[in-house]
Amino acid sequence: MQDAALYYAARVNVKAELKKLNLQAGRFILCTLHRAETTDVPERLYEVINVLKEIADQHIDVVIPLHPRTKAKLNNIDIGKIRIIEPVGYLSMIALLKSCKLVMTDSGGLQKEAYFFDKFCITLRNETEWVELVENSYNFIGGYDSKVILDLFNSLSRKSWNSELQLYGGGSAANQIVDAIETHANR
Template identity: 50%
Template sequence: MKILTVIGARPQFVKAAAVSRKIKEQSTLSEIIVHTGQHYDENMSEVFFREMDIPKPNFNLQINNSSHGAMTGKMIEGLEEIMLREKPDTILIYGDTNSTLAGAIAASKIHIPIAHVEAGLRSFNMRMPEEVNRILADRLSSYLFCPTQQAISNLKNEGYDNIPSKIIFSGDVMFDAALYYTDKSKETSKILSRLNIAAGEFILTTIHRAENTDSIENLQSIFKALRILAKDSTIVLPLHPRTSKFIQNHQIDTSNIIIIEPVGYFDMLQLIQNAHLVITDSGGLQKEAYFFQKPCITTREQTEWVELVDNGYNILTGADADKIIAGYNTMKGKSISLDKNLYGQGNAAEGIAKFLADVK
């Protein structure tokens, strides 16, 4: 059984690290990895492969820095060519990026079954490119690996009981990765000493969603809140290249905030584990905050990880400065419990690999 895995963005590298490791353990499976190049620089891509021992991609399309349409179109063309040449039995896609959608479209056109890891998620905001990508990828997939029970409910509400696909509760592979790599990150990461910050005395922040990075009003409001919160706690912000460029172009005040370049997975694990609170617009970081029992504030109006909000582990504030500050006062020092096992038992990747090995 030949699996062709499509990845292209840093959250997918983390997920693939967990699943590819378990695919190796299945004697009946072989894997070909295609990197679309969507995230392409050292800090956004190469460091993940090096740190996490992800197999080197068999192909790298090097497609990046284009509009959504141009990028996705080029990816479809490149992926179709590889699929026709390699003749895989199944295409494995992750998450909700342009790489995910391109892999699904390319495979569906030439009738190769698609397995979608992280299926069924919905923010119910069709203005998000990620929402469009995940909905279309789900509809084209034969095997839908859902990280939560809510994801399964979303698919059933959309009529997937009447669609010829198989819904599988897998748990979350990012939970697998967090558990597996935590000890190694403690041994290798020097990020706290490098930044001269102490455990439990800083807020970890990330900003990269288009709804925030493409809006000067939203960014100004978020940074207004961060400057105020910086009076109470050190703020560490690994800055996405898109956000950095926008901030420079619009001369947004970032005073009293520790801004660093994007970091590798091990450094990020240590920042999450040692922060006392997380402020983010990232989907993945909302979960990782929960994995390490950190309260989270999400600077979006919706989230696909609704169970975190429903259980009081995460609060949605949008980009409103007053709401972010009020959210901080609510969430600061809040106790987070893992008792409910919202994302499975940490063996999602093993279950996915075994399922693929048994597909006839």
């Protein structure tokens, strides 16, 4: 997964993508919301949107590429300065990932991709599949509690990324696998 993300990242015109969306690198949070456990429970959705609204109104742009199903759920909610954009393709998402300040998401895959591009992630769920990212302080569980999410945002906004640890092969997993197969085959 990291190999593919880095392969395509080298082919993305980040400047063009940011210009198209009128964004500045490092000056926005990338957020996604799509899971039924978030969007189908009004109290949870309201809590998450309220904290995103507070962050967008007072601190930094919050950009959400939003699926139409989720967009319909926001019809009666004041989103303040949150920037809702149309869903984006993989290359555009990579450009956003490379350029954002940090990631907030209820998506499984985006948590891991945030790590690939040296971005802290606040998971807007009560659990994650990627416990190794939490254990190594790259991903943080915010759940649906606006105070916890805001505290994490404030803390991570000042935190520096430590990229010494390579949890997923550093982009060379395919080469490592081939080497292991060749070594094993030559025994």
